Amino acid sequence: MFVMTADQKGSRRRGDAVPGLLTAVSAWAEEWGDPFVLPVQRTVGDEVQGVLADPAAVVSLALLLQRLGGWSVGIGAGPVTEPLASSAPASAGEAFVLARDAVERARGRAVSVPLAVAGAEPRAAEEAEALLQLLAAVVRRRTAAGWEVVDLMARVGTQREAANRLGISAQAVSQRLDTALWHEETRLHPLAARLLRTAEVAA
Template sequence: MFVMTIDQKDSRNSADRVPELLDLLGTLDLDLPFERTVGDEVQGVTSSAGTVVDAALLALRQGGWSVGIGVGEVSLPLPASSREAGGDAFVAARDAVERAKKTGDRPPLAVASAGTGPGAAPETVAAVAQAEAVLILIARLVCGRSPAEWRILEHVEPHKWGAKTEAARMLGVSPQAVSNAVRRSGWQEEWAARPAAAVLLERADRAAGGNQS
């Protein structure tokens, strides 16, 4: 299972953005939906690695959020709220978000497992590190795009034949302008790499002894 803890950065000097983030993440299918846990922090639980990738990149695109992903066991049966749940994955998510806050110029995202501390199995440490590395590479693409590029990319449906032509017609711009935005932004590379990130998260979860769906 995966637990995600997402914390607002510099919340003491900015408006509360939690409701906005909850609306955004509310479109995702989770085992326990995201909810405010304490202060400016939200938490959710899912058995889907693909959903983890989607949620992480949605939050990072908004800017101003630190994303922690915990992999491992969650106590079953699940309660009605993540605030009432427990398990190693919750501890790992807390460790991950605290580390994500200290990543400097790197996208503020981290993956952790309760089994990656001193004496942890090498395969668990490696699996968690590999999942984090690929997510960071994808996050760099997402976080590095300009508003002008996003205005175009929002209309380019991934993996759809003719999507760029359709977007150009909808936006009233040239197909070349859309193609340039797609190329510069790494749009196709992002969507090609998302499944790989999900596979690596699943591997990390298995290595950490997480609940299997």
């Protein structure tokens, strides 16, 4: 199982960003067909937590939070105490402890981006963290023009249709996608998911 804990950065300066995050996550979950075992909700203060079983959804959600910005994200991959409680904050198990360790590390300056992974299999978790940090760095540097095309591609599926919707050439769409490193990013999602799955079970 995968527990994701996210802690808002600089909440005293920015105000409470949890409602905005929950709205964004709700829209994302609809697109994914509600992948949560237990939905993301506020734990205490400016922290949220949710539980997922699908590592591909974990990758997607982690990158969504990095796109939103202002969040330290910790992913715990491991067993949970079953049956789970009615909410993530009320539940327990190794994955929750690992998520706590990960988000604490994500808050620090030792990580290149505010995202960390801790798992029952530490080596796989370390590799998953390195790859997710690389993907997060790509996401965090993507321009508004890049996101416009990336988001449209997710809806329409083809560069030709995206070009028609935007009123630009297919070549211009291709150039934006190349600059956004969209192909490279999406091709690495399955590898990140496999590493998370491996991290879930102790060797």
